[in-house]
Amino acid sequence: MALLALALGMPRLGPLFSALYPELDRPIYQQDSFVDLLLAHIAMVLGSSVPAVALGVGAGIALTRPWGREFRPLVETAVAIGQTFPPVAVLAVAAPLIGFGVRPALIALLLYGLLPILQGTLAGLATVPAASREAAQGLGMSTRGILWRIELPLAAPVILAGIRTSVIINIGTAAIASTVGAKTLGSPIIVGLSGFNSAYVIQGALLVGLLAIVADQAFERAARRLGHWRGAGTAV
Amino acid sequence: MPPFSQRKHDRVLLALTLLMLASLYAWPLLTWAPNRLLTGHALPWSRLANGWHPLLWLPGMLLLPAWALRPRRLVWLATALAAAALLAGLCGLAGAVAAEEAARTPFGRTSFGAAFWSMALLCWLTAAHCLTRLFPRHSSRSIAHLLLWAPLGLLLASGRMDELSVLKEYANRQDVFDDALWRHVQILLATLLPAIATGWPLGLLAFRRPALRQALFAVLNIIQTIPSIALFGLLIAPLAWLAQTSPWLARAGVGGIGMAPAVIALALYALLPIVRSMVAGLEQVPAAVVEAAAGMGLSQRQILLRVELPLALPVVLAGIRITAVQTVGMASVAALIGAGGFGAIMFQGLAGSALDLVLLGVIPVVALAVVLDALFSFFESLLEIRP
Amino acid sequence: MIEFSRVSKRYHGSLAVDALDLVVGEGQFTVLLGTSGSGKSTTLKMINRLVERDEGEIRFAGRDVRHFEPQDLRRRMGYAIQSVGLFPHWTVEKNIATVPQLLGWSYARTAARVHELMTMLQLDPGRFARRYPHQLSGGQQQRVGVARALAADPEILLMDEPFGALDPVTRAALQTEIGRIHRQTGRTVVMVTHDLDEALGLATHIVLMNQGRIEQQGTPLEILSGPASDFVRDFVGRSDIGIRLLALERVAQHTRTGEILPGEPLLSHNTLREALSAFVARRVDRLPVVDEQGCPAGTLHFSDLIDARHDAR
Ligand SMILES: Nc1ncnc2c1ncn2[C@@H]1O[C@H](COP(=O)(O)OP(=O)(O)O)[C@@H](O)[C@H]1O
Numbered sequence: 001m002a003l004l005a006l007a008l009g010m011p012r013l014g015p016l017f018s019a020l021y022p023e024l025d026r027p028i029y030q031q032d033s034f035v036d037l038l039l040a041h042i043a044m045v046l047g048s049s050v051p052a053v054a055l056g057v058g059a060g061i062a063l064t065r066p067w068g069r070e071f072r073p074l075v076e077t078a079v080a081i082g083q084t085f086p087p088v089a090v091l092a093v094a095a096p097l098i099g100f101g102v103r104p105a106l107i108a109l110l111l112y113g114l115l116p117i118l119q120g121t122l123a124g125l126a127t128v129p130a131a132s133r134e135a136a137q138g139l140g141m142s143t144r145g146i147l148w149r150i151e152l153p154l155a156a157p158v159i160l161a162g163i164r165t166s167v168i169i170n171i172g173t174a175a176i177a178s179t180v181g182a183k184t185l186g187s188p189i190i191v192g193l194s195g196f197n198s199a200y201v202i203q204g205a206l207l208v209g210l211l212a213i214v215a216d217q218a219f220e221r222a223a224r225r226l227g228h229w230r231g232a233g234t235a236v
Numbered sequence: 237m238p239p240f241s242q243r244k245h246d247r248v249l250l251a252l253t254l255l256m257l258a259s260l261y262a263w264p265l266l267t268w269a270p271n272r273l274l275t276g277h278a279l280p281w282s283r284l285a286n287g288w289h290p291l292l293w294l295p296g297m298l299l300l301p302a303w304a305l306r307p308r309r310l311v312w313l314a315t316a317l318a319a320a321a322l323l324a325g326l327c328g329l330a331g332a333v334a335a336e337e338a339a340r341t342p343f344g345r346t347s348f349g350a351a352f353w354s355m356a357l358l359c360w361l362t363a364a365h366c367l368t369r370l371f372p373r374h375s376s377r378s379i380a381h382l383l384l385w386a387p388l389g390l391l392l393a394s395g396r397m398d399e400l401s402v403l404k405e406y407a408n409r410q411d412v413f414d415d416a417l418w419r420h421v422q423i424l425l426a427t428l429l430p431a432i433a434t435g436w437p438l439g440l441l442a443f444r445r446p447a448l449r450q451a452l453f454a455v456l457n458i459i460q461t462i463p464s465i466a467l468f469g470l471l472i473a474p475l476a477w478l479a480q481t482s483p484w485l486a487r488a489g490v491g492g493i494g495m496a497p498a499v500i501a502l503a504l505y506a507l508l509p510i511v512r513s514m515v516a517g518l519e520q521v522p523a524a525v526v527e528a529a530a531g532m533g534l535s536q537r538q539i540l541l542r543v544e545l546p547l548a549l550p551v552v553l554a555g556i557r558i559t560a561v562q563t564v565g566m567a568s569v570a571a572l573i574g575a576g577g578f579g580a581i582m583f584q585g586l587a588g589s590a591l592d593l594v595l596l597g598v599i600p601v602v603a604l605a606v607v608l609d610a611l612f613s614f615f616e617s618l619l620e621i622r623p
Numbered sequence: 624m625i626e627f628s629r630v631s632k633r634y635h636g637s638l639a640v641d642a643l644d645l646v647v648g649e650g651q652f653t654v655l656l657g658t659s660g661s662g663k664s665t666t667l668k669m670i671n672r673l674v675e676r677d678e679g680e681i682r683f684a685g686r687d688v689r690h691f692e693p694q695d696l697r698r699r700m701g702y703a704i705q706s707v708g709l710f711p712h713w714t715v716e717k718n719i720a721t722v723p724q725l726l727g728w729s730y731a732r733t734a735a736r737v738h739e740l741m742t743m744l745q746l747d748p749g750r751f752a753r754r755y756p757h758q759l760s761g762g763q764q765q766r767v768g769v770a771r772a773l774a775a776d777p778e779i780l781l782m783d784e785p786f787g788a789l790d791p792v793t794r795a796a797l798q799t800e801i802g803r804i805h806r807q808t809g810r811t812v813v814m815v816t817h818d819l820d821e822a823l824g825l826a827t828h829i830v831l832m833n834q835g836r837i838e839q840q841g842t843p844l845e846i847l848s849g850p851a852s853d854f855v856r857d858f859v860g861r862s863d864i865g866i867r868l869l870a871l872e873r874v875a876q877h878t879r880t881g882e883i884l885p886g887e888p889l890l891s892h893n894t895l896r897e898a899l900s901a902f903v904a905r906r907v908d909r910l911p912v913v914d915e916q917g918c919p920a921g922t923l924h925f926s927d928l929i930d931a932r933h934d935a936r
């Protein structure tokens with residue numbers, strides 16, 4: 001709510017910013033409306049995170065099935081290397097290869113966003129008690145039934161934590177994606193930095209920061225709801 | 237499904253081999269452009285054929301059937317060596333072709349193509365796969381990796397690859413590069429040292445006082461949530477104001493842009509993993525051990541210094557490793573607020589759409605992160621209690 | 624009900640179960656007894672095909688178990704294990720309803736059955752039905768585990784050391800419970816344990832296993848009175864402490880009144896240890912009891928003798 005209000009009301013804050021920065025003749029970023037930027041930003045994060053969730057969770061499941069288990073150490077090694085890549089580096093390499101605009105940003109976000117989700121899925125499935133699995137099998141549940149009704153629900157809190165990390169990183173990286181020509185909430189920041197307009201920078205940074213915090217809170221709430229069966233006291 | 241040791245062949249190696257073949261088929265190994273600003277096109281295989289060197293086909297011949305052999309130590313060792321040799325061979329080939337092209341057209345640029353990068357990754361994964369099986373202990377594995385990849389470093393240092401585009405770019409901007417390296421390391425140290433100096437005591441305090449812990453983690457979690465570019469941006473205004481009002485701060489280098497906001501923001505980010513690792517490290521010290529120490533008459537201070545901290549050390553060290561890797565990456569974003577470092581080269585390349593320049597910024601950042609990660613992992617593995 | 628003929632199972636080339644022949648009779652309480660690693664669990668799991676046999680044949684209800692879909696087979700057999708394996712994200716009632724749901728029972732029928740089972744296992748439905756597993760004690764969890772195994776009225780109940788992780792008091796209570804359920808429902812039960820006393824107290828048929836083979840099988844009395852080998856003698860010998868404890872109690876305390884049997888009676892002031900000797904000497908599992916005046920007082924059951932040892936501890 002506060003986020004939307006800020007996005008809508010930013011133009012109204014013109015007097016405030018001109019008071020803070022009297023030397024600027026255009027104290028409010030006007031190339032695009034903040035609401036448009038916010039929506040574009042959210043669209044980019046969703047556009048990359050939704051496929052990343054599908055791929056990451058899918059791969060995590062595959063790597064814990066009997067036929068895929070052998071590949072797990074290898075993939076974990078690859079993921080560990082991948083995580084030493086800063087997200088901005090993935091973006092920077094993707095742009096000259098794929099071209100500028102939204103596409104390289106989406107691909108970079110998707111690739112990088114995969115890693116925490118995959119890790120979360122693997123870690124989450126590892127928390128499923130072996131006894132629950134054996135009991136489910138012994139009671140006559142099908143393999144698919146065990147996956148959907150036992151393993152995934154039990155792993156869900158940890159998987160969600162992975163998705164949360166991924167989405168928060170992607171919100172930040174999407175802001176930087178304005179350097180490769182995608183319109184996001186990072187645009188005012190980048191324009192402001194290159195044009196020495198600190199007001200633009202603050203406007204963009206406020207919205208990006210707020211978006212991240214709002215998303216994080218939403219995940220927090222979802223996590224609490226998902227983990228209700230564990231009782232109080234979830235880890236930091 | 238029979239377990240790995242009983243299987244007659246190695247499906248992982250098979251997959252890696254198939255991926256190698258597919259990437260060689262689908263992508264160019266090397267690309268060539270008439271000058272540094274134009275996009276390159278693939279160099280046809282016929283142009284590469286004169287570099288058809290034993291260092292290339294010998295390991296290739298070894299790797300191709302390796303998956304079908306019964307997994308055992310000799311096969312793993314040979315496969316790891318072959319993978320390393322293949323990568324060295326590819327680098328050598330690339331260097332030789334680049335030198336040849338350079339002799340023909342001086343302004344032409346020979347660059348690594350997509351297949352080279354994927355081959356490099358796949359060779360590394362192949363070797364890692366085999367070394368993991370050969371050396372279950374982490375510390376000996378690290379040394380094996382070092383030995384395996386050392387020849388590659390020698391090849392790079394020998395100058396045989398100097399005509400490749402990235403290295404040409406490096407030669408042209410050596411001073412910029414060296415400055416960026418120095419600056420990046422400076423940012424890293426200026427971030428880590430104060431963050432550790434405050435983070436460790438904070439962690440200790442939080443461990444002893446649960447009420448403080450909750451509040452502290454709530455704040456640090458929020459900071460960690462704010463994207464780096466936003467935090468950099470938000471620090472500009474207050475720091476600029478500070479610099480205006482107290483000129484001695486400005487003289488000390490504090491200002492809205494530059495290193496100061498970068499280091500402050502990065503240190504704030506670094507606090508969470510450092511504090512968390514200290515708390516986690518102390519928490520995993522078995523209560524029985526502390527009780528036994530107290531029972532033997534050690535003072536609380538002695539218990540902390542001789543029992544708790546040493547036992548917490550592996551986790552604390554892992555925290556530093558994670559923080560260092562994270563900081564190296566985030567520091568490259570700090571270039572946007574004028575902090576310099578490899579990020580500056582990266583963004584300059586991005587602005588000019590020059591991939592080689594981008595790579596000149598990206599490769600050392602990744603290399604720095606990998607080296608730090610490996611170094612700290614090695615220290616951690618030395619601390620492992622051997623059964 | 625279940626017949627093994629020459630069934631073998633290998634792990635990495637070594638035999639875990641070696642050419643096993645075994646018949647599990649309908650309505651019997653069969654206990655697979657033996658030291659750890661003797662192949663009990665493997666034998667049990669081959670019945671519901673959690674483990675696939677390598678050689679031989681296992682028949683259930685007259686047909687090779689391989690002719691069933693594993694899931695159908697398992698839904699007709701209850702299964703309870705030592706680590707319980709309750710689903711932590713489901714409430715007690717949902718856990719118990721697992722198999723009825725898989726079988727597509729109606730909501731009303733499932734709810735009624737859950738209620739019935741919780742009552743039978745002495746879990747107050749009003750208090751426990753909506754709790755999550757982490758809100759239960761170990762004994763309560765295992766009660767839920769047994770209820771879940773019994774939920775869809777399985778033709779046979781398979782249990783792998785179901786009480787192994789419980790404290791002695793809780794364990795004795797659950798043993799009594801399961802014995803009562805067996806007597807009341809006449810359901811076929813196969814249970815794995817390494818606890819001789821548990822086997823003696825519950826089993827109608829004991830299968831003593833060693834290194835994947837059957838050392839001896841028979842009623843508890845047969846095993847106690849006629850050990851077939853040194854191994855059995857040694858294994859049974861370990862029950863000595865319990866037997867000594869029997870000296871502390873009197874027959875009168877365990878006599879079932881109302882049942883009158885012919886034959887030479889025990890005296891109600893005999894110790895249980897003297898009674899045990901009489902059981903073993905005469906190879907019967909129940910004996911008439913008379914009081915000091917010589918009037919018939921009832922009957923002493925062999926199995927009550929075993930329960931007595933738990934009480935004495
Ligand atoms: N999944 C398995 N993989 C390898 N060996 C096993 C496995 N399960 C059981 N074994 C081996 O088979 C033998 C019998 O095991 P088990 O049936 O579990 O014995 P018990 O239940 O009597 O303790 C043991 O030697 C055990 O090590």
Ligand SMILES: [Mg+2]
Pocket residue numbers: 660663664665
């Ligand atoms: Mg067992």
